[in-house]
Amino acid sequence: MDYTQERVATLHDYGDADPDAPAGRAAVVVPMTDREYAGLAPERVFSELERVDPAEVVVPLRAPAERVPDFREWLAEFDVNLTLLWCDGPRVESLLADAGLDGERGKGRDVWLALGVAARRDYVVVHDADTTTYEARDVRKLLFPLADGFDFSKGYYARVENDRLYGRLFRLFYEPLVAALGDGADHDVLDFLGAFRYALAGECAMTSDLARGMRVQRRWGLEVGTLGEAFRLAGADGAAQVDLGRYEHDHRAVSGPTGLSEMSEGVGSALFRAIEDAGVEPDYDALPERYREHAARFVRAYGADAAFNGLDYDSEGERDQTATYADAIAEPGPDTRLPAWADAPLDPDEVAAAAAADADDAAD
Structure with missing residues (x-):
């Protein structure tokens, strides 16, 4: 059985690890697109989040206006304190344009918008909605290092499915x-980046201070960019990785x-x-x-x-x-990363209010 430590603290699951963790002080960010509406994997994720009972679940949604009412109705069925953040509405777009932050749209931008809202809680967990093997204890595993003095944690798991x-x-x-x-x-940065057993995993957790201090990639590269920011803000001694077992999701x-x-x-x-x-x-x-x-x-x-x-x-x-x-x-091209919320010319509460108003209009 593996118990090897890496350059970052590595927390192994030797059986059915389910540690105590401050879920009631955490926001869970679950980015979604319209293709995930009422899917089996998202249904499982939100059903398991009911068991986690976090302080808040923030769903940044990238979808056309006609899909927003269906999403709101479906997500309202789950017993969680949920904030739907529609990322494509006109008010949100106008806020970003006025702040000089319009540009490429993608998962990174959606997560960045959600981080501003989620960071009003003490801790922030980020993960995808397409995992068919998702369990409530995954959130507790990701949060545990933060309660133990770390600033950032990253999930890792085996990607073995269908005998491949x-x-x-x-x-x-x-x-x-x-x-x-x-x-x-x-x-040291190469030692750090090489220490993560699945660096491209979308599952991570961080303190609200780190979430507010992090610059974010707009599209692809979100996960690696997050590791780079974790190194800059927390260093190797402030980061951990946790064993989430065996994950199955989209290919x-x-x-x-x-x-x-x-x-x-x-x-x-x-x-x-x-x-x-x-x-x-x-x-x-x-x-x-x-x-x-x-x-x-x-x-x-x-x-x-x-x-x-x-x-x-x-x-x-x-x-x-x-x-x-x-x-x-x-060589990387121009730096188009979104700024840290601590430095952003935007108020996250203003973004949340604009997204809510846009969603109301879409429903009407």
Whole structure:
């Protein structure tokens, strides 16, 4: 049984861990889009949140106006103190434009809007709504390190489903890329980023102070950008990761407008931004070849792991993916991150009121 510690404190589940945690002082942020309306996985998530009984559940919703009434009616069925934050309404858009914060829209922007509202509580938990194996104790696990003096916690879990290894963007892009960066630099931020067993997990928790101090990626790269901000604000000694067991949720194709290849560009950009913030200057010319060398090692290692467990494994397909991901390795473009709420020219209560008024209008 694994009990190894990493550069960040690593909390293992040796059976049925369900620690005491301050759920009554926490807000849980669950970003959603219109495609998740009344789905089986979201139904499970909100039913389990009833058992958690957090101080508040904040749902930043990205959906067209005609879908908002259905969402409000459906979410009202769950016995939680829920704040629906419609992110696409005209009042919210106007507030952002007046503050000079309009621009790309995506999951990161939705979560950022919710963080401003959620940070009125002592603690903030963020997780997705598409997990079919979600349990109430997942929230308590994420919160426990915060009550024990840490500022940030991150979930990790096994991505094994249908006799296959998933988590491809992490296994085949993030892990070998961090290893390749380590060839050219010896820095605490690389040790930190390499310590997380599933760095692209969407499940994390933080103190309200950290939530207010964090800059946020607008679209892809939210999870890696969050780790970079956790390093800047809390450092390795202020961060922990917790074992959430085995998660099952949606999978993406490699190609296409929302596929893994496009996501890799955002993940790479966020990763490079985080390490540059910490003072690392990558050799972008040499990095793609270094990445390919490490990626080949990871494909071989994961292939052996899969064979050891009798799982299906497409070595050729995984090597093809690494060739695609290598094209995403480039200097990050302009910094379009949303500012920390502590510095933002916006009042989160004003945003919440605007979103509520927009949702009322949509219902009418």
